[in-house]
Amino acid sequence: MFSGKSEELIRRLRRAEIAGQKALVIKPAVDDRYDVGNVVSHAGASMRAVTAATSAEVLRLASGYDAVGLDEVQFFDDGIVDAITTLVNRGTRVVAGGLAQDFRAQPFGAMPTLLCIAEFVDKLEAVCHRCGGSATLTQRLLDGRPAPFDGETVQIGALDSYEARCRACYEPGTQAHVVAA
């Protein structure tokens, strides 16, 4: 989050369009922040996008396109790995952007497999909200405090509930309730 993933995805797909390729951005139906018909980066860049609820739908929508961008790919079901492999084997260029770790600092969805099978991987870093260092972790905050480890994984929010953090500033959520007397 906040690392410029969507910005980079848009940049690459635009270049494909400039090169005369038919390009399409698909985002998971779960991610409805900002704008349903577009993929929008935190910095404000946007590109027309369609939503898909399942990886089977991704495969159907991608048919006939030369280049396909998948935004927030961690939110798709596990079938997304096979769907991407099928597209790549057909000669489609696939650019997938996703969050590698969830707010618990655990591997997120199909991302570990995708990172493993991808020809090219660019790991982008965000800026730590606390110290300004390089951030690779996502701090989830509830009422300004680290969210508990067992909280819901999927809660797409804005700046007030998630922060990019470096490893030193990341605060793991506790699993136990603290009762103060």
Ligand SMILES: [Zn+2]
């Ligand atoms: Zn930091």
